[in-house]
Amino acid sequence: MAKIETPRPVRGTQDMLGGTPDAFAERFAHVVATFDRVRKLYGFQRVEVPVFESTAVFARSLGESTDVVSKEMYTFEDRGGDSITLRPEFTAGISRAYITEGWQQYAPLKVATHGPLFRYERPQKGRFRQFHQLDAEIIGAAEPGADVELLVFADQLLKELGINDGVTLTLNTLGDAQSREAWRAALIAHFEAHRGDLSEDSVERLGKNPLRILDSKDPRDRPVADSAPDIDAYLTDEARGFFEKVTSGLDAAGVAWERNARLVRGLDYYRHTAFEFVTDRLGAQGTVLGGGRYDGLIENLGGPATPAVGWAAGIERLAMLVDAPEGEIIISVVPDNAEVDEEAQRIASRLRASNIAVDVAFKGNAKKRVELAKKRKHTAILIVRSTSGDREKLYLQHIDEGKDKAEVHKLVYGALGLDSGLSGGDLR
RNA sequence: GCGAUCGUAGCUCAGUUGGUUAGAGCGCCGGUUUGUGGUACCGGAGGUCGGGGGUUCAAGACCCCUCGAUCGCCCCA
Numbered sequence: 109m110a111k112i113e114t115p116r117p118v119r120g121t122q123d124m125l126g127g128t129p130d131a132f133a134e135r136f137a138h139v140v141a142t143f144d145r146v147r148k149l150y151g152f153q154r155v156e157v158p159v160f161e162s163t164a165v166f167a168r169s170l171g172e173s174t175d176v177v178s179k180e181m182y183t184f185e186d187r188g189g190d191s192i193t194l195r196p197e198f199t200a201g202i203s204r205a206y207i208t209e210g211w212q213q214y215a216p217l218k219v220a221t222h223g224p225l226f227r228y229e230r231p232q233k234g235r236f237r238q239f240h241q242l243d244a245e246i247i248g249a250a251e252p253g254a255d256v257e258l259l260v261f262a263d264q265l266l267k268e269l270g271i272n273d274g275v276t277l278t279l280n281t282l283g284d285a286q287s288r289e290a291w292r293a294a295l296i297a298h299f300e301a302h303r304g305d306l307s308e309d310s311v312e313r314l315g316k317n318p319l320r321i322l323d324s325k326d327p328r329d330r331p332v333a334d335s336a337p338d339i340d341a342y343l344t345d346e347a348r349g350f351f352e353k354v355t356s357g358l359d360a361a362g363v364a365w366e367r368n369a370r371l372v373r374g375l376d377y378y379r380h381t382a383f384e385f386v387t388d389r390l391g392a393q394g395t396v397l398g399g400g401r402y403d404g405l406i407e408n409l410g411g412p413a414t415p416a417v418g419w420a421a422g423i424e425r426l427a428m429l430v431d432a433p434e435g436e437i438i439i440s441v442v443p444d445n446a447e448v449d450e451e452a453q454r455i456a457s458r459l460r461a462s463n464i465a466v467d468v469a470f471k472g473n474a475k476k477r478v479e480l481a482k483k484r485k486h487t488a489i490l491i492v493r494s495t496s497g498d499r500e501k502l503y504l505q506h507i508d509e510g511k512d513k514a515e516v517h518k519l520v521y522g523a524l525g526l527d528s529g530l531s532g533g534d535l536r
Numbered sequence: 537g538c539g540a541u542c543g544u545a546g547c548u549c550a551g552u553u554g555g556u557u558a559g560a561g562c563g564c565c566g567g568u569u570u571g572u573g574g575u576a577c578c579g580g581a582g583g584u585c586g587g588g589g590g591u592u593c594a595a596g597a598c599c600c601c602u603c604g605a606u607c608g609c610c611c612c613a
Contacts, residue, residue: 116604175611179537197613225613230537232607241613309610325609374612384613395613422613444572475573482574491572503572 120229120237122424128485130432136240138433139426140222142268143242150261152220152244157201159224163191169200169405171376173316180227194226198243199377199402199418200409206247207411215248215414222423234393234425242397242426245418247406252350255381255401255417256357262397262419263363266385271429275387275396277364280371281351282382283343285404291342292318302332319372338369347380354381377402381417390425397421437511438465439520440481444474444493452492455502455524459490462523478505487511490520502526 117123126133147154163183170177182194195201198221211217222242231237244261246254259277266272282288296318303311307326314321322333343351358365365383373382382400390396399419406414439459443452456466467486469477474491481489488511491503504520506513 119604180611227612229611230609231605232609235612239613320611392608393613398613420613425613475571478572479574489573493572505572507574 118237120231122236122238129435132427134433134435135427135430136423138430139269139423140242143220143222143265143421146261146265146268147220147244149264150218150257152218152261155202155205155219155221157198157205157221158195160192160194161201161204163193165204165409166193166196166200168408169203169375169377170197174375176227176375180229182226182228196225196227197375198223198225198241198420199245199405202243202245202418203247203406203409203411203416206406206414207409212248212412212414216254217247218245219247220244232393233391234422234428236424240423241420242423243418243420245416247416247418248414249417250403250415252353252357252381255354256361258399258417258419259354259358259365259383260361260363262385262421263361265421266397269426269430271387271396271426274389274429275385276366277383277385278368278371279355279358279365279381279383280368281339281343281347281354281380282372282378282400283339283347284350284379287339287343287347288379291337291339294337294342295319295322298336299332305332317374320374322370322372333370340369350380373398373400377405377408379403383419385421387429389429393422393425395422396425396429434510435485435487435508436465437487437516437519438467439516440467440469440477440484440486440489442469442474442477442481442489442491444491447494448492455490455492459520459523464519464523482507488516488520 124133124136125131126137128134144154163181166181167177172178176196181196184192186192202219202221205211206217220243222240224238224240226238228237229235242265244258246258263272263277266275283291296314299306299310299314299318299321303314305328306314306321307324307328309326310321310324310329313324321329322336324330324333340348355365355367368384371382371384373384378400380401380403383398384395385397386394387396388394397419398421399417401415401417403413403415406412406416441452441456441459443449452468456468459466467481467484469480472480478489478491485508487506487508489505489507491505493501493503502521502524504517506516
């Protein structure tokens with residue numbers, strides 16, 4: 109008989125199994141839960157947007173010439189003949205929803221979401237084809253205060269995740285449209301003048317996306333890139349004033365930041381503030397959270413002129429940096445022998461009804477079950493015994509030294525309406 | 537799309553300059569021992585060495601192709 113071919117996971121996708129505190133799935137969940145908690149502190153509403161959109165939503169938002177649009181999108185034709193794309197980012201879809209759902213009436217609108225995104229890229233450390241992001245946007249606010257609030261939010265999130273130590277906020281301004289155009293022209297002139305000294309990649313960039321030469325990693329490009337003009341000389345007074353308000357706002361909020369005049373971002377829609385929280389602990393993928401202002405985007409999609417700022421953070425990247433979250437309290441209920449199976453089941457139900465997590469093994473003698481509970485790192489084992497003799501009916505064995513023994517004891521016996529292990533009699 | 541490294545039991549890996557019937561630990565299944573209890577002992581199942589082709593008397597080891605993984609380039613969270 110021919111051996112059937114086992115299905116394989118699709119390249120760049122991941123399966124995550126939880127169960128132990130250091131499991132990746134648990135870290136992942138911890139990042140999401142922390143985001144959801146902190147986002148409420150800043151008054152960001154949860155939004156849900158579709159995982160796929162009309163291809164035009166992304167093509168027009170991100171810019172036709174960007175790598176994401178030109179070679180990384182999962183685009184297909186559906187049965188009705190429409191061109192559909194799996195979302196490669198959140199901002200475009202949220203902007204579309206803002207227009208089509210009439211959300212202008214709520215402006216300025218603060219929204220947050222998280223979920224899977226798709227990009228056809230070669231997987232490597234901290235990069236996947238299906239990956240996940242946290243996302244926060246403020247739509248309809250032209251004030252630098254919105255940029256500041258978003259950055260303070262991001263900063264607090266990283267602090268609460270305990271990873272702010274190895275991560276620094278790098279900040280730049282790309283100016284308004286007028287500043288950006290003037291600067292861009294100056295950069296092109298500069299790079300054209302040194303065309304011969306640039307790497308092949310950068311000569312390519314010169315035609316497509318000259319700003320990107322600035323943050324090139326190729327050592328051959330560094331001298332030319334480093335000697336290129338900063339945007340500062342080209343900033344209009346408004347643009348300069350805007351950036352100053354952002355930085356002074358950050359200082360007032362106690363958020364540490366660094367100016368990186370070489371920071372540009374890949375997508376066409378960014379204006380004014382551009383920022384990245386970067387780390388050196390993730391190999392080549394240093395950016396853990398990034399974003400900026402995208403004042404022209406919604407208008408580009410056919411909506412009203414609407415200023416907006418936002419950021420996105422890679423959940424996998426954050427999850428790789430966080431310490432293993434503290435495990436939940438979970439009690440293993442073990443019947444001492446088959447006679448007390450039902451009694452154990454009754455007790456387990458009572459505990460669960462009191463919101464205490466309980467695990468009951470399906471088979472095995474008491475010893476096997478105890479071994480299993482210890483291996484699974486449960487908090488404590490509650491052994492249920494028959495009441496013959498003078499032994500206590502219940503015996504709570506504490507395993508997890510990280511949890512307060514007296515507290516767990518009180519929790520369990522409290523839920524059962526007892527002071528301690530009961531001698532004799534049944535629980536009713 | 538390009539480059540480097542790597543694919544041996546469910547998992548982590550040994551496997552000497554090619555040389556009998558491919559090993560270990562953990563896990564799994566069964567048993568012994570113990571008996572308020574993770575740490576002992578015995579036994580068992582499980583691999584066409586990623587797949588295909590080639591060199592050779594002989595390939596898990598060498599060569600080619602292919603698929604996949606990891607890391608890097610590009611780009612991005």
